[in-house]
Amino acid sequence: MSAADCPLPPRDGVHASCVVLPQEDWPSLLAYLRQRFAHVADSWQYKLAAGEVWDACGQPLAPTAPYRPGQRLWYFRSVDDEPVVPFDIDILYRDARLLVVDKPHFLACVPGGRHLRETVLTRLRRDPALAAASPIHRLDRETAGVMLFCLDPAARGAYQRLFEARAVYKCYEAIAPYRADLALPLQHRSRLQELPGGFVMREVAGEPNSDTLIELLQRRGDWAQYRLTPGSGKKHQLRAHLAALGIAIANDPWYPDFRNDKAAYDFSRPLALLARRIAFTDPIDGSERVFDSRRQLAWPDEASACA
Incomplete structure (x- = not known):
């Protein structure tokens, strides 16, 4: 449902959610x-009693x-006990159509699941001038770096189509173990598939559906x-x-194995992955756009020394 259809103003950058009642028979709305x-x-008994559920x-x-x-x-x-992420979003560029941010580690891109207020989108929308901001693409919560938002709803589709057509150059940097027997540069291709039960991906036999230049x-x-240049977006x-x-x-x-939920929120040990650069030809005015992150990855020994 579009935010334009919502009869309620945002609260502290959070837009109201919508549910459409299906064609079913129920004794009451609460049921x-x-x-x-x-x-x-x-929680629904309390929400309704407090006048916190509205019609169209x-x-x-x-x-x-x-x-x-x-x-x-x-x-x-609402989300109970949502962890507060103690890092700021840096603005790299802004004009009438585009907003480019340097996302910190640990901050989710958009609300979902246990993340609501501690997301890039919610923080941006707290500024009334950025209330129309919407993401053109996304990064993992654990990943830092360049992320694009559109400020003009009429232009969003044109920018999204660039990503769908793989007409956007993206490169990342990562710190990982050194492998002497790995011949680099390497164009790594494989078939990635989500494991049953969700979330993590694994390489499986079959026709490759992903490739990365390492x-x-x-x-x-x-x-x-390492510099990582993805040719696909799995x-x-x-x-x-x-x-x-x-x-x-x-x-x-x-990866390679899930550690525990605490590790996902250990702010002293950020994932050493950074979206370093995004470049593309602007579909509206034809200009060449190049945006680079100003962040630097900490080497494991440096991160340990600061912990």
């Missing part, structure tokens, strides 16, 4: 909401409200800095490729 959102079933006209609904198939409901999602930038003892592609080669990126909480 449906408790079943549909069973993981937070008890922005009128609050009562706990005794009837179930009306096809009705749109609006509400503000180049060595420098070496420091057992560690090396989920966790760079992390999965390096893990499959036996050089998993430093401080990765998911």
Whole structure:
């Protein structure tokens, strides 16, 4: 549902969420909401009693409200105990159409799951001048670096099509173990598939559906800095490729094996992966756009010394 359809103003950068009631028969609105959102079933009684669930006209609904198939409901999602990310977003560039940010590690791009207020999009939208910002692409929560947002809804589709057509140059930097027997540069191709149960990716037999150019930038003892240029855009592609080669990126909480939830929020050990550069020909005015991150990756021994 488009934010333009929402009858409610944002709250602290967070836009209201919408649910459309399916063509079903329920004894009451509350009964449906408790079943549909069973993981937070008890909260709906309180939301309705507090006037925190609204209809399409922005009128609050009562706990005794009837179930009306096809009705749109609006509400503000909440997340308990959301970890606060102690890093700032840096603005690299801004004009009437584009906003380019230097995303820090640990900050999710958009609200979802256990991330709501501690996301790049929510933080940006707290500024009324950036209320229309929408992401053109995304980075993993653990990854830092260059990320593009569109400020003009009419232009967003043109920029997104560039990514869909792979007409955008993207390169990353990573710090991972040094492997003397790995001949570089290497164009690594493989078939990536999400494991049953979700989230992590693994290489499997079959026709390759992903490729990454891996180049060595420098070496420091057992560690090396690599430039990674993806030719495809599979989920966790760079992390999965390096893990499959036996050089998993430093401080990765998911590859080669999941460590634990604490590792995913250990702010002293950021994933050593940075979206260094994005470049493309602007589809609106034909100008050449090149944006570079100003961030620097910490080598594992440096990160340990600062912890």
